[in-house]
Every structure is written in structure tokens, then in C-alpha cells.
Amino acid sequence: MKRFKAIVITAVSTGSIIYAGCNSSSAHRNNEKKEVKPVSSIYTLGLSEAEQKAIFNSPRSRQIRQDAAELMQARLSPSVFSGGVLIARKGVVLYEHYQGEESHATKAPVTDSSSFQLASASKPFTGMAVLTLLEKGKLSLEDPLQKYFPDFPYAGINIRMLLNHRSGLPNYLYFCDSLIQDKSHFLTNDEVIRMMIEHKPPTQYPPDRRFNYCNTNYLLLASIIEKVSGQKYTDYLQQTFFTPLGMIHTFVADPSQPSRAHQTVSHLFNWRPEPDNSFDGVVGDKGIYSTVQDMLKWDQAIYSGKLLKPETLQAAFTPYSNEKPGIKNYGLGWRLLVYPDSTNKIIYHNGWWHGNNSVFYRFIKDSTTLIILGNRYNRGIYQSVKPFREILGHGDGEEAGDE
8 A cells, every 4th residue: 555655743732753644755855854843741641752652652652653654545635535634642643644724715725723623522522621620519410400591391300311411301402493583693591501491302311311322412511610600611622621732723613703713614425515503503513623643632621630639530431321231331421431441431522513533542451542624525435444443453343333
């Protein structure tokens, strides 16, 4: 298979070395000239420069880079994939590649500054934000929803059931569609909650009976964050995560405002743009834009132990739905693949909204991270996870599938 050209640069975010695949010689020349000094951060694993180089230059890492480049050509070539891919081990970036267009209309190329709609990979941010308020003593996971929404017509549901998708509530993406009068209007979280209070759409299951993935849970959590913190959801995430972690290209999108610089456009596979619709005003379940480098900062912050207490993270990564056999499960904002060997747990979340597809995998056993963000609809993004896992030495077991 055709090999990608390799370049080595210094990463600002982690002080680590990056391999990037480039499609053009001009991009290669520009990156060769770029000189950036590494910046230390408390939100990394704290490896020395020698340790980083040892990881990057190991025979195993070299093989990963070669195999990843070949896999990109075979599964996610420029003819089918627009987006960014990053592989890291212990925060050291082993492979990083960008291709495609931020906007097919403008032909602006995808770069390391391109922000992609995370879709449901936004949910871990919402879940972790709730857990920060838990640590501050601002709420309890046992709080009933009526504490925050007195007229809410569904009894027996608490915050924990929202986080682990055991509330049994109906999905707003389905029941709201028939209730929306003005399809050009961007719904808000408050408006969806008022619809639930007024129209009382039927539940899927009784509370805590079983797992039922539902976007409504996370819009309610975003509204609870606002009520408890006294801040807008977007401001709380900015203050709590994005700014402290140096996630400079990460934000909660507002569809009523002009797009930000390097905010990618959602495209169907034929490159036709897919515009925002009335549901894009709702936040908590989706709506966060980020880059692959910023998502690595998020990953490393979680590993650092400085973001949340170990016991809080343990609760977040605990499987709560055990009615059915198998390794697939859900924690508090995170999908889980739980193996008999507890050290082999995989923590992840995929996303799909409009033409955006996202993959965010954390292989706990060896602190390996796989990030794929795309803005041209392609289910092959999810299907590429299995061969990527094989390359990374995590190819055993059941596949997670789509979002």
C-alpha cells in the first residue's frame, strides 16, 4: 500500500512528539519550518522528555504508525473521509492525520485547528460536569428530578438514572417532532421540558428497570447544571473544562450565531451540506465542537487524577446495567466494554449527528487513545475501529458498533 509522508513536530498541548500524515508537499514543508516549544501542563501524565521519546521511537510505535497509515488508505482514504485521526499512548502522539475540507463550498482544508461536532461524544462532558458539582456538594445523584423541575410529571427518577440511561424517559428527538410548529425555530432545553410537562409523552420503561439510551436524559442534566451552578451550560463547561485544560478550539455551538473560525460544516456523503435543524438549539446530549488535539487534552486530564477524585471516576466508569450478559455497558456518561480482566476495561463514546461522526476510545490497560472526528457522513468511521484496535493490540472481544 502507498505510504504516507512522515513528519515529526513538537506538540504544544502535551510536550510530546507527533507523527502526522500529510497529503501535500507544501504542508510538509510548512510543518518542517514550524518551531514550537513544548508547554508543560499539570494535565498530562508527567512523562519526561526521554520517556516520551522512548515511547515514540519504540519498534512497536513505529509499526503502529506504518499500519495506521496503510489502514487510512484502505478504509478512510481522501475519497471517502473528511476529518482528523489521532492515536496516542500515555499522551505521546504516535499518529496524527488530517484530510478533507472544513467546508466543501469554500474548499478550506481540514487542519489541526478544525473543530468538529462531537455529537453524542458530548455526553461525557455533561456527565463529568455533573460529577464536579457532586464533588462540590451542590447536588446528590439521588436527587429526584422534581427538586429541579417541580412540575415534572415523571416520578421515581433521579440524577443517577439520567447519567446511566436508566430513567425510561421518551426521547425528545421523536416526540418533539410532531409538536414543533415552527421548524425554523431552534428549540431550547426549557422548551423541551415544558413540552414534557404539558403533553406528558409516554415513558419507554419504568424507572431503573433497564438501560435505554435516551438523549432526553442529557438535556435534563444540562438544565440541572445551569440551575445548580447559576451559569449557562456553555459557560460552566468553558470555566470548568475548556479554559483550564487549554482546549482552545472547543466550545458549545450556538446555531443562532455565526460559525466560529475553523468550525467545520456538516456534510452528507455526497458533500451536500446538512444544515442545523430545530433540535440543534438543545444542548447536553450533543452540540460540543472540538479538535482531535483538544480531545487528547481531555483524555489526559481524566488520566491525571487532577480533574476529579479517584472515587468519583470509579463511579463514572462503573457498569450500571447488568440485566443482559455481555461486555457492553454504560457508566455515568461513558460507554464501557467490560472484560473479565478488570484491567482491560475500554471507556469510550461514539457520536453521530447530521453528517458528523465521532469516535473517542480510551484503552485503560496501556493508556492508549484513539480519536476519529469527521464532518462528512461515513459509517465506515465506526467500522474502522476494529482494525485500528487490532493495530493497537486491543483487537480481542466484541465490537462496540455505531453510536
